[in-house]
Amino acid sequence: MKFFVSLVIASACFTSAQAANRLPDLGGTALSTITIEKELIMGDIFARKARAALPIVYDPLLSSYIETIGNKMVAQADGVQFPFQFVWVRDNAINAFATFGGNITAHTGLVLNAQSESELASVIGHEIAHITQRHLARKIEKMNQRAPMTIAGLFSSLLLGIVNPSLGIAALQTTAGLTQQASITYTRGNEQEADRIGMQIMTNAGFDPHDASSFYTRMSDKYRAATKPPAFLLTHPLPDNRVSDIRLRAQQYKKHTRKPEYDxxxxxxxxxxxxxxxxxxxxxxxxxxxxxxxxxxxxxxxxxxxxxxxxxxxxxxxxxxxxxxxxxxxxxxxxxxxxxxxxxxxxxxxxxxxxxxxxxxxxxxxxxxxxxxxxxxxxxxxxxxxxxxxxxxxxxxxxxxxxxxxxxxxxxxxxxxxxxxxxxxxxxxxxxxxxxxxxxxxxxxxxxxxxxxxxxxxxxxxxxxxxxxxxxxxxxx
Structure with missing residues (x-):
């Protein structure tokens, strides 16, 4: 169906009707304790804001494809507490982003730069792990303990982080009043956990974990000396020890024989x-x-x-x-x-x-x-x-x-x-x-x-x- 539509849309974890019936007052600042219920609520509000701000490729075939890949892996994940939603942003940059309440946004550039379905799945699985481990909620709680932030400022920073990660990171740090080093250190710990859990998820779903190693190694080698790395590496740093960990972890699994990947x-x-x-x-x-x-x-x-x-x-x-x-x-x-x-x-x-x-x-x-x-x-x-x-x-x-x-x-x-x-x-x-x-x-x-x-x-x-x-x-x- 020829819908040349780049719409302003992002995924919603609840339908608007469901959320409207049970939204409490979140207050003017982000929450010191983000419960599962509050994260679902924040996910719904963020999704509606994103629909008014982000350029999404809204195409039935592309939507079906990413939903099929994503849900196949969600079925193999532990600790799933949200109904996951997967959408594409029309952007040639390499990037994917996990936000509140089961929302995962992937740039179309991710497919353009992936060389197999398992490479794509490795990134989506990584984002699923961020959500099941509630990394964003945990990070926001920790940042809020240092310097309270407004929910409006938080959402704006997250939206900007999807469109322009370097500006989004800066905005999030400004909103939280944190130093860059503190933010990066915390992120690296989350990244290692997401790598480990994400690889297990993709493997259990039938994808080849060796392709995760090939993708991250290729990204690291290609952009090692780049003055302007791709969006994905700004939000997901790839120091040498992390790449080595991914490679060693993949070697623990049997390599798959290549099968046709028509879709x-x-x-x-x-x-x-x-x-x-x-x-x-x-x-x-x-x-x-x-x-x-x-x-x-x-x-x-x-x-x-x-x-x-x-x-x-x-x-x-x-x-x-x-x-x-x-x-x-x-x-x-x-x-x-x-x-x-x-x-x-x-x-x-x-x-x-x-x-x-x-x-x-x-x-x-x-x-x-x-x-x-x-x-x-x-x-x-x-x-x-x-x-x-x-x-x-x-x-x-x-x-x-x-x-x-x-x-x-x-x-x-x-x-x-x-x-x-x-x-x-x-x-x-x-x-x-x-x-x-x-x-x-x-x-x-x-x-x-x-x-x-x-x-x-x-x-x-x-x-x-x-x-x-x-x-x-x-x-x-």
């Missing part, structure tokens, strides 16, 4: 083609080099990347040729399904697209890539009621989803139901932290409903109260 290489191709700063010429050269590979997954991804470029640059005949060959190898691959739907939509072959997606929907009802593509085509084909049925079922099962809200808004507009279009526009805006706009949409919706529609008006009033409350929370922190 990893397809994800990498998608990011290069649509969500990086690569020129078309550079991306095309990369994909053609991949096609020469002796590894089937890399070769497959190379042809997929070329198909993406062809669709995006309106070379539809060439794109169809690439996709036809790829479908022979993997007829139900979601990456191919998404791109073929893009091709059919761009060429206005809506009837063909609907028939194609109907079959996939029967196989995987409510799967987000299939459902969102299917609904999008139905809207284009002037069948908004069909899209509305699918999307409401999808949101009922999956919960909050920005693209689901956005498509449902468009479907109701197409169906000439302006009140319901405004309700879901409000949901969409609230999800991104745009509460004033959301409240205005709800008020419009209420005016557009029939006078005797008391049930829907009460629901709108409840949403308005919730959004107003969340807006106050964001302003207060």
């Amino acid at each position: 990893f290489w397809l994800t990498k191709a998608r990011i290069i083609a649509r969500f990086s700063n690569s020129s078309e010429g550079h991306a095309k050269d990369t994909f053609r080099d991949w096609q020469k590979s002796t590894y089937p997954d890399i070769k497959f991804a190379g042809q997929y990347g070329l198909a993406l470029l062809d669709v995006d640059h309106q070379r539809y005949q060439s794109a169809a040729s690439h996709l036809k060959e790829l479908f022979k190898l993997q007829p139900h691959n979601l990456f191919l399904i998404d791109t073929y739907t893009d091709l059919l939509t761009a060429t206005k072959q809506y009837k063909t697209a609907l028939a194609f997606l109907a079959k996939e929907y029967q196989l995987r009802p409510n799967e987000q890539v299939v459902t969102l593509n299917y609904a999008n085509v139905a809207i284009h084909a002037d069948q908004p009621e069909r899209a509305i049925r699918m999307l409401k079922s999808f949101l009922l099962q999956k919960g909050e989803n920005y693209l689901g809200y956005d498509l449902l808004t468009n479907a109701y507009r197409k169906a000439k139901h302006p009140a319901y279009a405004n309700i879901y526009q409000a949901q969409s805006d609230a999800y991104l932290g745009r509460y004033q706009k959301a409240i205005q949409s709800l008020r419009q919706a209420k005016e557009q409903l029939d006078e005797d529609n008391f049930t829907e008006k009460k629901r709108i009033e409840a949403l308005e109260k919730k959004f107003a409350y969340q807006q106050r929370q964001m302003r207060q922190t």
